[in-house]
Amino acid sequence: MADKCDLCLLGLIILSSLLTGTSGVDDENVFISSGENVRLPCNNALSDCTSTTWIYNSIRHSAAVELIALGIKKKDTERHESLSLGSDCSLNIKDVTEEDSGFYICQQWTGPKRDQKQGSDARVSLHVLHVSVSSSSSSSSQTEISPGRSVTLSCQWYSGLSCRDLVRSEGLQLLWVNQAGVDLTTDSRYQILFSSDHCIINLTTTLLNEDDNREWRCQLTLRNQLQTSVRYTVKYSAQDVHESTVRVAVISVAAVAVFLLAVLWLICRKTADNKRGTVDSAVKDENEHKGTYETINTSIPPAARANEQTDDHVTYSEVTSSNKKPVKSVDDHNDTVTYAAIR
Known part of the structure; x- marks a missing residue:
């Protein structure tokens, strides 16, 4: 129960620092996109990191998890291989995922038995922006993305804070933009849907041949200030491009064949009409030239x-x-x- 209360209190403190625009020396907010490496600073670090302990709190966990204890990494924690302690006692996380979002606390323990906490806690809130992809057929990876398919890109902000509160008070925004930074809601080709309940924005579109290597970005802004963004680049395989090219070629050949058949039919019909007209003209001329x-x-x-020999004969x-x-005469008979x- 105490751990849950500490988590709630920590969330309120960080939310308050965001809402008021001020934060204490020990408070830090870090925004990152998934897949990147991140460094979480320990603002109360001493010269000797053997006194440093890092604790992780998350809504997904019922209790706080100790990641670093007195400068030593705990190996029984999830994703311990991605964690390391920096020379300045900062916590480094490689290849960040949405599971890493939450609250982190850096503490310093001193004394003969390292049982005395030195100074106040250094609190860090890690916010992760993550993009997932699903196709029209089923959930898929990039290798299954191909021209002609309808795809949905889902960009979600993971944090221990309330998205709805930040939308109302801090103007939090999630946006899908193109490479030039233009908001894609202005293009009717894309369907954009935002939910403040889950802090997620979806982009749905049908892929075109020219979308290969096209880049879309999901951006997170607070108070009109860009905090972080995550990129998604469309990648077609050589097979996808080949199949698409063959499909286009088949459609083109079929269209040309239909056109040629239509032209041939018109030519045949015109020839038949001309031949029939010549025969009718010959019959007419023959009838007209029949003499009486x-x-x-x-x-x-x-x-x-x-x-005959007489004079008067x-x-x-x-x-x-x-x-x-x-x-035919007027009376329609022969005379x-x-x-x-x-x-």
Whole structure:
């Protein structure tokens, strides 16, 4: 119970120092992004680090954990291999993770039996900014990131302090920006969602071919002052690029094939129309050039031929006109006309 009370009291002290803008000589706030190395200063250190003890408090632990005891690293602690004591009695942590966030206390113990605490505690609050990635199919690593996939980058601030309180009082902000430092909320390609309850900001987008080696940064600011940032760079494997190129090539070939088929169909249709028009024109010309033939018969009556030698004689001529092809008249019937000349 005492350890929990000490943890709550330490959190209130550090929060108060942030809210008021002042901090005591023994208070320190360190902001870092995951994956980096960090140094936590011990502001009450003596010349001899054999008197130095480092204690770690975290919301995730029910009790305080002793990391360094009288200058000697404890080997039974988590991630003890990443810890080391500096020559100035500072605590060095390699390859920081979100699990390392929390409150650290540096104490000095002196006396014949190292049982007397010297001076006040040096308090350090470690704030860690961490980015995780998930793809549209499942939680994935960078090697599974490829063009055409929808990905979500989650940037979360880990600390023992209340994110909601700092958002209201200190203007804490988490932002996703591009390489030029432009806020990505201004680009409709990205969907940005911030939660002050968990101090997390998500960026969701669909990756493009040109996103290879593109960098996005998550920034943490307090009072409009940048505290820390973490970078995420899109990395496509050679296989991803090859598959994407093949996919684009297949789509392009398919589009060209469809276009050529459409052009060929239009050409065939045009040729058929032209051929049909030529045949119709030939039939029409043939019908138009079909002539109408007439037969004219001339006959002289026998009686008239017998009297041809006389002066006063009559010659009869009979002309008959007929069409091989019926010709429509006004009355829509054929006529036979006989002409007679009398001399």
